[in-house]
Amino acid sequence: MNKSKFNGDRLREARQLKMLTITELAKKVNVTKQMISKYEHKLSVPGTETLFSLIKELNFPSEFFFGKDSFEIKSTGTFYRSRLTATKREKKPSQLLLDYTVVIRDFLEKYIDFPVLKESDNTELFSGQRDPAVVAKYLRKQWNLKNLPIPNIVDLLERRGFVISSISNLSKKVDAFSSPRWIKNNDAPQKYYYPIVLEGTGYSFYRQQFSVAHELGHWALHSNKVDPQELDNVDYRKMEQEANEFASEFLLPREEFEQDIKYAPKDIDLYLSLKNKWLVSISMMIVRARDIGVLSQDDYVNMQRKISYKNWRKVEPFDVTKEISKPQALKQSIELLVENDILSPFEIKSDLAINYNILLPDEIIAEICGVDVKYLRPESNELINDSNIKVKKVDFGNI
Template identity: 30%
Template sequence: MRVGTPGFVPERLIEARAARRILSKKALATLISVNPSTVTRWEDGTSAPDADALAELAAHLHVRREFFLRPVANSDRPLFYRTLASTLVKDLNYQESQMHWLQEISSIVEHYVDFPEVDIPDVLQGASYKQLRDEDIEQIASDLRAHWSVGDGPCIDMMPLLERVGCIVGSIEMGTSKLDGLCSWAQGGNRPHILLSTDKMSFPRRQMDAAHELGHAILHRHVTEEELKKDLKEIERQAFRFASAFLMPATTYSYEVKSASLASLLSLKERWRVSVKAQIRRLSDLDIIPADHATSLYKLYSAKGWSREEPLDKNWPISEPTVLANALQLIVDSGVRSKSDLLSVEFTMKAGDIENLTALPPGWFSRNAEVIGLKLRESVSDRTTGDASTILPFPSRKG
């Protein structure tokens, strides 16, 4: 018989442990001075902590006690990782917990503020990602550029574009350079959430990461967990191909390549704001240079030490997401909720977690906010549930 705090949600304890990078149940048990088997029973749901133990958990995991009584903000869609390597399990678990928290914050804020409508066209029209050819992905990227009025030249900044088309974006330090970004559609599949890494970040890398995660949102919206695990390599390849095609259209970028040298690509980087390494891959994918030439360029690239940092990497400031930060400022400035209300009633994680995920300045919850113009919902209970996407034709096969 389950005893302890009524309504305790075991998954929330697992999530909080991951968010604080506590790898094992034993480590948590040591932290709060209980038997490891006790933590095991809490996490598998066979028992629940009593009031005192719940207070201990909340204090050590830096959340409110109510955190453990709310359901996990799980999505019915998979999270798109770059790798599922077992050696990164702690980092992957942390990344997943932060995505859940981003979705939870988004859901709470959306009670009060109208986010930009979702404008993610249904490019597959029921077809499977398995049917996609490279030429299909190229065409999809081109069609989307036209649909979003990006033009045929360089995409100046992916961040405002993602938010304009309805993505909710967060950015955090992952604690490892092996994890770049994460994408998942929210519960019900009505809005994509993207979490980007700030580790060792440069603007060209942020551009590629953002376009890559957008590729997942576009091409892999209906992929199942089983398909992701089975076809991860191909799914990642497709997302990268989309990102490359979106940032470097074959119809324009390729015609500006006068010579396939590092010096030439560095010059193109200044205009297209895409890394030299990504350009080498793009030229190879488009069969503009043969495989052996690409290999030679990669070797020379490595010999110059550009794997650590490329020239021009620091030429552009890295933009941060703004939608959630502006929305929270609007809620406070309009008097709908005070900052203390938000922390004591709406949110269950600590202020620093919210500031970090939403790109609010550190300490925002402890000082006055500035007035930001967004649109408040006419009714707090009014929830937008429709999908504002349109349909673009899936490229037909020839021959």
């Protein structure tokens, strides 16, 4: 292994993904924090013993730390469905995972025909319109959704070309995040993607519906227009509220929902019965009823008391019986390649590394794609090269 090619940027990536400070990592590998800083700033390279300690602690393959990315990714900023108190340290891993998700999706397009989301889709559709409810209505019309309930928003967005993945919790303060991403790999043309990453499993299907619709609102209203991390707290809250208003109209079209509740808006059992129709939480429906003026503020407060009395604050009826949606596009793509003898699991990893000059850990690829990590670990570890790779397109539309 050639130490002169050690890449300090990759060390910083791995450390940030594990949410470790320089001081914390230094203690784990028994070197000074000044040495870790030198490694990351390419002023020094770790010795063999330290290198193996770094590999063990960070759980990245040794090859990850050598070489330079053949791709470049740009973004106008990441949108977080999170509390304002989330720190940069907590947010950095999500930014890296968005990059890795885009790299994997871009790689899979070598073999799979996915639905295409164009960069111009939102700007052309909405022509500068900023009213969240108007934009939500217009998007429903463009997508021919009429005013019907949305059975599974994750599936809907994947079929529209959004890139969605689900990961385990990195931070209790970050629920979901999304971002416009432009990737250019080697001499290939630049491509546009809009990845949405969902965190953890500690929420219900109904809450997930709103979280994804909220991120869709950011795509429709804010992406390519603003860097959310440059906003002050007031403007950030306004942006978040706009995404909430979009999600509310997109999931609960005003006219139809109002017809459902107008005769008994203060009957909490009515909302319970409507939960399986509209597929959103009771709490969200009650907020929506207040926002469209069917419930007064006093009525809204009383409804909140009823929720607390029934112990529905954290877990509502049906929450534990309906599983959250799991993204399928990346998972099914991996399975299609393997089951159709296009690539073996090992070839998927190696071809990805060859084409983008980055060897990601099995655990990261598996989690982003929603497959068992064992699926990517065949018994054979024989290396391959580009000439052995078979290229064949599979139409995602037929999945």
